[in-house]
Amino acid sequence: MRRSVVLWLAVGWVGLAVLPWYAIEDGFWNFAWLDGYPVDGDFAPALLQGLGHGRWWLLPVCLALAAPVGILGRRKTDPWFAAVLLMAGGFGLAYTLAQGFAIGIRGWEFEALESTFGELGDRQFGMGYGAVLVFGAFLFFLTEGIAARGAIKGDVFVVGSIGLVIALVAAFIFFPITRILISAVQDNDENFAPALFFTKLFSGDIWGLECLTANLSCGVAWNSLFMAILVGAGTTAMGLAFALIATRTGFRAKKLLRVLTVLPIITPPFVIGLAVILLFGRSGAVSTFLEWAFAIEPSRWIYGLPGIWLAQMLAFTPIAFLVLIGVVEGISPAMEEAAITLRADTWRTFVTVSLPLMRPGLANAFLLGFIESLADFGNPMVLGGDYDVLSIEIFFAIVGAQHDQSRAAVLAIVLLAFTLSAFYAQRRWLGRKSYATISGKGDSGLHMHLPRRLKILSYGTALPWAALTAVIYCTIMFGGFVESWGRDHGFTLRHYLEAFSVTTGAHGLVWSGAAWNSFWTTLEIAAISAPLTAGVGLLTAYILVRQRFVGKDAFEFGTMLSFAIPGTVIGIGYILAFNVPPIEITGTGVILVICFVFRNMPVGVRAGIAAMSQIDQSLDEASLTLGARSFTTLRKVVLPLLRPAIVAALVFSFVRAMTAISAVIFLVSANYDMATSYILGRVENSDFGLAIAYSSVLILVMLCAIVLIQVAVGQRRLGRRGAQQFGLEGSTG
Amino acid sequence: MMAGSTAASVRFQDVVKAFGEVVAVRDLSFTIEPGSLVTLLGPSGCGKTTTLRLIAGLEMSTSGKILIGEREVTKLPASERDVSMVFQSYALFPHMTVLENVAYGLSVSGMPKAEAHAKAEQQLALVGLKGFGARLPSELSGGQQQRVAVARALILEPQVLLFDEPLSNLDAKLRRHVRQEICELQQSLGLTTVYVTHDQEEALAVSDRIIVMRNAEIAQTGTPHELYEEPADLFVADFIGDANVVTGEIKALDGALAVVDIGGVERRLPHRGLPPGEVDVAIRPEAIHLSRERVDNSLSGTVSKATYLGSHLEYSVETPLGELFVIDHRVDGFAPPGTTVSVVMADRGVTLVESG
């Protein structure tokens, strides 16, 4: 008898006969439903729904869940064992999904069904606890059946994990994207309207080129593309300057350069935009100074292309630096030394040898900057002015006065096409190289120093830029203590008090500050989603690195895809997909957690892949031959060796959950407001003081959290072999 | 402590393993007797490791049957087979101490920690590493790590013990020593052992039987003696000890012997079922004697290269049959290049093989 089958049978039956089948209105963790349970029609489990509430369509689910009981006594090698599990799992999944999509809040969802079966006279809501458990049971019956057929060395745990990851990615990445595609070819009353789709797709406000001929603005697609190219080129050049200084000069303060690269990662992206306003806006510090000193009239020049570009450059240069420093360091000094012994001077060596060797790194950095710029939402939001870009247009198509879902969907498709093409180009040209680690062979020799003119050029661009970054961060840190920026520069704690005051009331402490609500929600959501992200990410990495199976490439593509999907696109996809049954979770905290987990999953996967490729596979195999199952092996051998990757994944997903804005802005609700969206709201009301105070608190909290996670997970103990450090890289937005 | 009674036979029946297009093992059939040490020998890439991993359950066969003892294990995963393996890289868990490493197999099968550690101590003592339990693997020398890997594999008293090129990470001096230790341990425990190597000398030294593999298939199976004296074909002849391959002609058959003409020299050799006509002759380098005097029934040749190697001399000799490689253990009779010599073939070490 297989214990796992018994386990999933039990789970399935609890889901079917004990827990409420439908989602509970008041949230996942609310237990008020225990009151009317189990007879109340809203709270009854599926079995009672089917028998007592006229929801007969739920009864076949029970049948599929009963079938595996018959094979409990059989052996794994018995062909019936696999056959019954495959059929029960496959049918159960298909049927449960089909009934969920076929019957919604208005009864039958499709007219064809209505005309065949007649009016239903009943309806159903989104699925809840019960349904989740039953789904799990069916999924694992299916995978256990597949494993019993001998797939992946008959490993139940691995097949189950693959099944789980596929199901999750399908539900929370592919389903929302599909919903966008469907929405795009529908009008706003959900009628199929392909002609409208083409009108919208090729409309002038997306692709117009008026800016070339007249003093009008171009289409949003061109705006976005133009901006992305400028930012990609700019960040690459700047990143290269920093990387050259860090590796090929005697520059003293190299540590400081590293710090400057970490800061933007823990900064919500639009906070940089905010600081840019505080410096260069109409009443900004620099503008005021220029007016006072040179009588230059302050203007709104910063709003639009210059402002967005400046802010994105500041935010994304560190990413280019992180990519390029690896490449620049990786070039074997022997190559340069060879060129020099062949009588090339340093300049010619650099141009003919070093630079061509860096080409893949440069392309990589450019594409990352390009993708980040396209996906960025926060900076165009605060600095956009009249310069419309895709991510912003999508947002206003949904929340603005137009409320044009299908236009938002069309814009989302355009944006997605851009980022996917760039992502594809990146993977196509350089893809796998980014995982390869530098070989352990000690390349002796030193990197040559930069030729003079290049050195001057690098210092000339990088140092002022570093200074500007420093000024920006000073602005962020001190901005919160200033009475009213640009007008009254007196010291005040007013903003901090307004946001974070605590008073003592009749029942102890009262968190009376305006920011507490969103602050605690953000912490809670980030703290819940970080371990989940790390878990899903590392599990996927384990599957990708350690297992061979048919369709692995497609699997990898699916799990890495969300890296290339801009947050705005995910946001609208989630709204379209999860606003209605069968998965009805908008307005809850669950949707935020899920959104973070699947948006940040690629980071966990990459950290895991990098770390796991360095652990010799024979370690796993030794454990297997010693009688440990793959789950035990994962727990006792692989995970302890993965500590640095776990830290990286936890830190990164925590930080990104706290700084993200683009997807979040669609998904927050009155009950679940997030810090970033709250701050953005304040910025829109020109309440800069509170916004900047709150932002600096967030940055400090993240710094503390990083230290805390490091301490909690701890170091690997490997004796003489030192623990490797993993660089943090990835995107914001 | 561990009786030979746990040893089991290993049987392959038409086993195929393909990785996509690449066939790593083709129609492999063999039986390994309980308690014997069998070596898989062959050049790199011929499928030895794959065969070993098929026994361990780390690879699943594409088709065919695998039996350990009387039980079919074809579809059983590694963790459910009673087989242990010593890996080429040792695969010691770097985050566990030596003792934890050795006790691992027992503790994951649910034995209480104290008991598992006590047994692991005993096992460590058995391989001569008493008192090293608290160290981390990285704090041991290569040879010691190897012994820990063996101790860890032995603790579950497996039916079959597998070694994948266990000596390849050791320096030349240590190799001979560890080789001996493995042999002694295997004999005293009476374990069925499968040993992979690409080094023919190592294979000849340790094996009860050798399975020579070539291109995913078995080229020949036999005792070291059989393989050396009666190689089935040129490949085996050349792989097990070097061989000079020259062309001869079978003139006539005479009972079990054939009358063979080798470059004008007539010899009587076992014909091994070969028909009259052209034939390949494998001549071991040690089976050739050089003489400065003229000898009857010999070839004449000229030394083209001579190398002094301390224990023996190596010559290249130009003859009408082509260049021959010769090993001469009479170190004092050094013949410098240019010397004209008579080339005499010994009675043993000259074998007819099917021309391939």
Ligand SMILES: Nc1ncnc2c1ncn2[C@@H]1O[C@H](COP(=O)(O)OP(=O)(O)O)[C@@H](O)[C@H]1O
């Ligand atoms: N995981 C794998 N994927 C694809 N081909 C493999 C894999 N493992 C081994 N092979 C191929 O199978 C053949 C035999 O390999 P192997 O058994 O490791 O050889 P040996 O151990 O004799 O050197 C080689 O051609 C090798 O390239």
Ligand SMILES: [Mg+2]
């Ligand atoms: Mg091998």
